[in-house]
Amino acid sequence: MNNYETVFILTPVLSDVQMKEAVSKFKNLLTEQGAEIVNEENWGLRKLAYPIDKKTTGFYTFLEFNANPEVIDKLEINFRRDERIIRFLTVKQDKFALEYAEKRRNKGAKKQEVKAAEPVQPVKEVVAEPAAVVESETKED
Numbered sequence: 204m205n206n207y208e209t210v211f212i213l214t215p216v217l218s219d220v221q222m223k224e225a226v227s228k229f230k231n232l233l234t235e236q237g238a239e240i241v242n243e244e245n246w247g248l249r250k251l252a253y254p255i256d257k258k259t260t261g262f263y264t265f266l267e268f269n270a271n272p273e274v275i276d277k278l279e280i281n282f283r284r285d286e287r288i289i290r291f292l293t294v295k296q297d298k299f300a301l302e303y304a305e306k307r308r309n310k311g312a313k314k315q316e317v318k319a320a321e322p323v324q325p326v327k328e329v330v331a332e333p334a335a336v337v338e339s340e341t342k343e344d
Contacts, residue, residue, distance in 0.1 A: 204239075204270060204271055205272060205295055206267070206268075206269055206301050207269070207270060207293055207296065208266065208268075208294055208304070209278070209292065210263060210265050210292050211229070211263075211290065211291035212255075212261035212262065212263055212264075212289040212290045212291070213226075213261060213262040213263075213287050213289065214262075214286075214287050214288075214289055215260045215261050215262060216258075221287070222262050225285070226243075228281075229266070229278065230243070230266070232277070232281055233266070233268055233270065233274065233278065236270065236273075237270065237271065238268045238270035238271075238274050240266060240268045241268055241308075242265075242266070242267035243267075244265040245263075245264055245265075246262075248263075249262075255290060261289050279293060
């Protein structure tokens, strides 16, 4: 099995439910073909570098998985058939990319743990006191 990562862009006219449905469709396709999904990231709505089909934004989704090479062909065929997908890119990770991806995943997990461990401080209400009036002295000659 090889390590792969794929990024695909969904059309921005989809609702949140439709977007999640499309992502789950491709995740299920991968798992049915024997792939193991290692990481999934939803990058959200982002601006495109150039307009595609008169659209300037899209929902980005990142999947990292282990699979056999035959699975990639089936995945990309399904990307091409689905009209909700604007663009996609699948890359085979070499040992350096795999190492970097593991570090990136661990860094993100640590940030989430730190946020969960920190107690939420209540916001103190600050009341501004009226400024003191300072009278300036003028010298009269």
